Amino acid sequence: QVQLVQxxxxxxxxxxxxxxxxxxxxxxxxNYYIYWVRQAPGQGLEWMGIINPSGxxxxxxxxxxxxxxxxxxxxxxxxxxELSSLRSEDAAVYFCxxxxxxxxxxxxxxxxxxxxxxxx
Amino acid sequence: SYVLTQPPSVxxxxxxxxxITCGGNNIGSTSVHWYQQKPGQAPVxxxxxxxxxxSGIPERFSGSNSGNTATxxxxxxxxxxxxxxxxxxxxxxxxxxxxxxxxxxxxL
Numbered sequence: 001q002v003q004l005v006q007x008x009x010x011x012x013x014x015x016x017x018x019x020x021x022x023x024x025x026x027x028x029x030x031n032y033y034i035y036w037v038r039q040a041p042g043q044g045l046e047w048m049g050i051i052n053p054s055g056x057x058x059x060x061x062x063x064x065x066x067x068x069x070x071x072x073x074x075x076x077x078x079x080x081x082e083l084s085s086l087r088s089e090d091a092a093v094y095f096c097x098x099x100x101x102x103x104x105x106x107x108x109x110x111x112x113x114x115x116x117x118x119x120x
Numbered sequence: 121s122y123v124l125t126q127p128p129s130v131x132x133x134x135x136x137x138x139x140i141t142c143g144g145n146n147i148g149s150t151s152v153h154w155y156q157q158k159p160g161q162a163p164v165x166x167x168x169x170x171x172x173x174x175s176g177i178p179e180r181f182s183g184s185n186s187g188n189t190a191t192x193x194x195x196x197x198x199x200x201x202x203x204x205x206x207x208x209x210x211x212x213x214x215x216x217x218x219x220x221x222x223x224x225x226x227x228l
Contacts, residue, residue: 037163045155045157045206045219047216047218061217062214095162097162102210105169106153106155106169108168
């Protein structure tokens with residue numbers, strides 16, 4: 001079945017970087033965009049950016065410009081999101097999700113989420 | 121930046137109809153998606169493009185969008201519908217996806 005499986009929980013110190021993976025199965029990675037969304041404890045969903053695995057084009061939310069990098073490896077059907085210069089406010093659950101189109105159809109399959117803890 | 125406003129909470133008795141709103145400036149001119157999220161789980165798409173349902177989503181879930189308000193309607197509410205519901209739109213002025221703050225649906 002169609003799945004997005006994310007890497008496990010991470011604990012990082014302030015100032016460090018974290019790299020979260022999202023492995024796609026059950027469909028062709030390059031046929032869908034991959035979005036990254038995060039959710040801080042008790043808060044709503046926050047869009048971080050989008051990558052087109054077919055070609056690697058990215059668009060990042062302005063809030064994360066300069067700190068986030070999204071990449072894809074089509075040979076392993078895996079997409080990565082790296083966030084640098086971590087601060088306490090980056091503690092959240094990070095989700096990847098796929099969508100067939102940038103504007104329409106929504107995000108129809110989500111990963112299980114990766115918890116990132118930022119603590120000294 | 122574009123702001124989506126949702127009520128923090130909505131309560132409804134089982135079998136009744138729940139309506140969850142999502143307010144935004146001229147939101148009727150763009151496509152709205154709705155997600156259901158239960159505690160500790162990833163969101164699930166329940167309505168896309170204002171009023172379409174993904175396969176597997178019950179017909180009890182429907183959506184509408186006009187003017188400055190989009191609405192998710194859940195008919196014949198069941199205990200299992202208790203969750204947070206968030207709306208989402210594409211803000212063309214900033215090229216950003218925007219989420220509403222979420223509404224907690226409580227089934228009494």
